[in-house]
Amino acid sequence: MDKDILIKRAVGLIAAHFGDSTAKMYEKHFSSLSEDAILATIEELLSEIVGPSNAKKQTAILCAL
Amino acid sequence: MRVMKKFYFILMLSAVFVVQAASYTLINDEDLSARAETISYLLPPLIAVVCGVFLLRFFNIRHGRGLSLSLIVLGLAGWLLGEVLWVLFGILDINQTPSIADLFYIIAYPLMAAGFFMEIKRGKVEWTAKKALFLLPLLAIGFYFTIVYGIIGAYDAEASIFENMINMFYGVGDTILGLLVAIILMIIWEYRGGKIFFPWLYIFMGVILTLIPDILYAVYFDAYMEGLSPYRYLDLVWGLSYLFFAYGFFALGQLVKDIQNRISVPPPAEE
Numbered sequence: 001m002d003k004d005i006l007i008k009r010a011v012g013l014i015a016a017h018f019g020d021s022t023a024k025m026y027e028k029h030f031s032s033l034s035e036d037a038i039l040a041t042i043e044e045l046l047s048e049i050v051g052p053s054n055a056k057k058q059t060a061i062l063c064a065l
Numbered sequence: 066m067r068v069m070k071k072f073y074f075i076l077m078l079s080a081v082f083v084v085q086a087a088s089y090t091l092i093n094d095e096d097l098s099a100r101a102e103t104i105s106y107l108l109p110p111l112i113a114v115v116c117g118v119f120l121l122r123f124f125n126i127r128h129g130r131g132l133s134l135s136l137i138v139l140g141l142a143g144w145l146l147g148e149v150l151w152v153l154f155g156i157l158d159i160n161q162t163p164s165i166a167d168l169f170y171i172i173a174y175p176l177m178a179a180g181f182f183m184e185i186k187r188g189k190v191e192w193t194a195k196k197a198l199f200l201l202p203l204l205a206i207g208f209y210f211t212i213v214y215g216i217i218g219a220y221d222a223e224a225s226i227f228e229n230m231i232n233m234f235y236g237v238g239d240t241i242l243g244l245l246v247a248i249i250l251m252i253i254w255e256y257r258g259g260k261i262f263f264p265w266l267y268i269f270m271g272v273i274l275t276l277i278p279d280i281l282y283a284v285y286f287d288a289y290m291e292g293l294s295p296y297r298y299l300d301l302v303w304g305l306s307y308l309f310f311a312y313g314f315f316a317l318g319q320l321v322k323d324i325q326n327r328i329s330v331p332p333p334a335e336e
Contacts, residue, residue, distance in 0.1 A: 016187060017261070018321050019124035019131060029328045045324065051259030 003035050009062050010042045017049065039063070067319060074315055078308045081108050085304045089297065103152050106300055109307035110145040113271075116314040117141055123321045130187065134317075136180030137268075141310060143173035161290075163231045171231070174238030177272075181245040185252060196251060204247050210280055211240040219283035232283055239279045246272045260320055267313035274306030 007030045015023035030038050039059065046055035085108065088101035117138030124131025147169035154161045215236030220229055249269055256262040278299040282289055288296040 015125075016129045018324055019129075021123055022321055022325050025325055025328055047259070049259050049261050049320065049324070051256050051262065053257075054255050054259065 109304040113307040113310040116311040120314040120318040133180045133183035140173035140177035143169045185248050207243045214284050215280045264313045264317035271306045271309035278302040
């Protein structure tokens with residue numbers, strides 16, 4: 001998957017849960033990471049916040065899009 | 066540091082509740098008691114709305130969670146305005162119900178229902194037979210109490226049609242909220258194991274602690290209006306519900322702050 005698209009989707013997911021200001025901060029942060037690191041970060045973050053089962057569901061949607 | 070913040074916040078909310086409970090139970094002087102009750106009655110909804118507004122600064126209120134939270138906070142602001150007018154009419158000896166205060170109380174129900182409904186959509190709840198089996202008996206019990214006591218029980222043959230409509234609308238509003246709350250339970254279930262579970266649990270508690278005194282208010286309306294004990298203590302339960310809302314918003318705000326701080330603070334250098 002293209003990195004820009006991945007960042008856009010990951011940031012969208014963060015915005016939906018934690019608001020636009022948080023999403024903007026992560027957008028900057030993600031630009032310095034690799035695709036794998038972005039996916040790992042978002043999965044770890046969601047797992048901690050919305051719970052492991054919900055996180056899996058949401059990251060699966062993110063990858064499938 | 067964050068744990069201390071939470072501790073002090075809980076301490077502050079507990080102090081507000083203790084002051085409210087004390088003003089209702091310990092002051093013997095009638096005039097002083099009335100004044101203390103008025104101030105302490107308005108503090109919890111004010112705190113809840115202030116916490117809600119502080120939480121909203123993290124979100125864009127035009128979409129996503131920001132929109133759903135702003136609808137819930139707007140609903141609470143409606144209740145706060147209703148409470149202020151209720152107290153004001155009481156002081157000025159104006160008829161408290163039906164009055165314009167009812168309008169603000171009632172308008173809060175569709176606003177909050179819309180906010181919770183949007184959260185339900187975001188929660189991506191997957192319906193399973195197990196969840197339905199858990200939810201249906203709860204819904205049946207909830208509907209029984211809200212319809213029998215909140216709607217039918219609120220009917221007063223001696224009151225005007227307008228008064229009855231207003232009293233019964235509270236029951237309808239509570240039924241809608243009760244239904245949404247049951248579904249929020251499912252969302253909370255989805256978030257189990259995650260840190261967002263707890264803020265939603267506190268908000269859920271806030272709604273439950275609104276629903277119960279709402280139903281009791283409809284059933285014991287006359288006794289409550291006469292200020293008889295224990296019916297007058299319904300105010301304390303409503304007060305507690307607002308404090309749960311406040312803590313839910315505070316906890317959610319702390320969670321967002323925590324997530325932001327993770328990347329705004331550079332990681333410690335490796336040795």
